[in-house]
Amino acid sequence: MELTDKASFRDAMAHVGAAVNIITTDGPVGRAGFTASAVCSVTDTPPTLLVCLNRSASVxxxxxxxxxxxxxxxxxxxxxxxxxxxxxxxxxxxFAAADWQTGATGCPRLEAALVSFDCRIDQRVSVGTHDILFCHVVAITRHPEPRD
Known part of the structure; x- marks a missing residue:
């Protein structure tokens, strides 16, 4: 295995296909959201996703x-x-650019999303520049036809 530098790694990862997601939250500190492709399924028992968030991000x-x-x-x-x-x-x-509902956990749920996973954050792990959020899915909303 060849070792690589940061720029080469980022360039290579740009060629990996992934869904694009908007991650939202709301609570005592306010409402926030960001775009993420670093999201994946961990397990279905219990249903768990992971979300990666750069600790230098404004959100x-x-x-x-x-x-x-x-x-x-x-x-x-x-x-x-x-x-x-x-x-x-x-x-x-x-948030003014789209229509939102309030999900089961109180977080904003995008009405026009293909699917929305309302989650409780069960664990946080710091790796390098990012936090990895392990998220227990408490509700799923699917939209049969995407709307713009």
Whole structure:
């Protein structure tokens, strides 16, 4: 196995296909959301996802204080929303760009998502620059046809 540098690793990972998600939370510290592709299934017993969040991200302080989140998987054609939540746009403006419901845990659930996973954060592990959030899925909302 060849060792590689940070830039080579990032370039290689850019070629790996992944779903794009908007991760949201709401609670005592406020409402926040960010775009993430570093999300995957861990196990179905109990149903658990992991979400990776850079500790230097502007939303990290909010997510570090909250114990719930919602993983909203985007459909093709929702690139503008992905870009909005992936940038430095103010939270109010991000959330004003789409229609939201309140999920079972109180987190914002995107009405136009392909699927939304409402979760309780059960464990946090720090690795390098990121926190890995292990999230117990408490509710799932599927949308039969994606809406723009």
């Amino acid at each position: 990290w302080p909010v997510f570090s204080e909250h114990h719930t989140l919602c993983v909203n998987t985007l459909a093709a054609g929702q690139e503008a929303l992905s870009t909005l939540f992936g940038g430095k746009t103010a939270m109010d403006e991000r």
